[in-house]
Amino acid sequence: MPKTKYDKEYNVKQYLRERFFPHIWCPGCGHGIVLGSLLRAVEELGLDPTEIVMTSGIGCSARISGYVNFHSLHTIHGRALAFATGVKLSTPKLNLIVPMGDGDALAIGGNHFIHAARRNIDITAIVMNNRIYGMTGGQFSPLTGYGQKATTAPYSTIDNEFDVVKLATAAGASFVARSTTFHATECIDLIKKAISHKGFSVVEIFSQCPTHYGRKNKKGDASNMMELYKKTTVPIGSKKLEQDPSLIERGIFVDNKEAPEYCDEYEKIIQTAMKGRA
Amino acid sequence: MGKLKLKEHLIGRNWCKGCGICVHFCPKSVLELDDEDKAVAVRPEDCIYCKLCELRCPDLAIEVKIQKEDENE
């Protein structure tokens, strides 16, 4: 993070539907920081907003699609990647960006998630991991983790959590990265690389929900939760891991430019099938 | 770019929800919440325009504007 002069100027409002602001998220909700990082990434890449399609499911996180002045589809819980797949296959030159909650992506949408990864279709999924179902009142999700509290686990959960990075990697995603809302400039950089990458890209961003996860687990206010992200994470391969293996790594875990992309493969099938017909 | 200096902190009072993130993380204690729980730059002269406040504001409510030293207001 910059400690001194940061001479980049942003104009994120050019990509906002300002009429819907102030947004609905609670004070200190990390999802707004993810939105900011995403818009700065789009601005730095100089993308044409008319060639960006954002599809989202349901959740506080999924509300992002209503705030951006791109093409947007606010669809059904867990199914945003299926809609994105349809849009992408119809017009492969479009940039598909899918913001997802941890529940949206890995509970109800877990199957869509692993299969989008397996196909390696050129879509960027941003998993906004607050370890809770924020929108519906703080039920535990597959990312809450053992021993944490939620409204549906007043005595703490007995469920283990997924590791989003390992899951996405094993399922075949060709770009996989992780950061946190504390590391907002790192988020900009990772989102830029994820969007530029051709293939299925996953960026997991730890995003605080002070209202539910934070309150239930006595993590303090939003600033405090971000301090915890700073304390409990390190760049990939950091020396600190030797002393404390419980630290969580941030950065780019997979960046495979060789893996065949799904729309390209589909185009080849079309060419083969059409041979001699024209 | 020539030498840079601070122009102003643009804080959208309608968008700011008083979460205090910008206040908490400002390395120079430039920002405070006022009695309406809105962020204000109380010590702008100490600002090093690192933009951490802008980049981490969940409400996109704060912008740190800079200009070249020789530019007029």
Ligand SMILES: Cc1ncc(C[n+]2csc(CCOP(=O)(O)OP(=O)(O)O)c2C)c(N)n1
């Ligand atoms: C088919 C269906 N099942 C359940 C719901 C209720 N529901 C809405 S949002 C949500 C979970 C939201 O959690 P997450 O995806 O983590 O997003 P967050 O709100 O935490 O950002 C659920 C279960 C729904 N809208 N549709």
Ligand code: SF4
């Ligand atoms: S409930 Fe949690 S995730 Fe939803 S807006 Fe509030 S802080 Fe954000």
Ligand code: SF4
């Ligand atoms: S971070 Fe943004 S919303 Fe929070 S107090 Fe500062 S200006 Fe207001």
Ligand code: SF4
């Ligand atoms: S730019 Fe940096 S020093 Fe200036 S108010 Fe923001 S956080 Fe503080």
Ligand SMILES: [Mg+2]
């Ligand atoms: Mg969630």
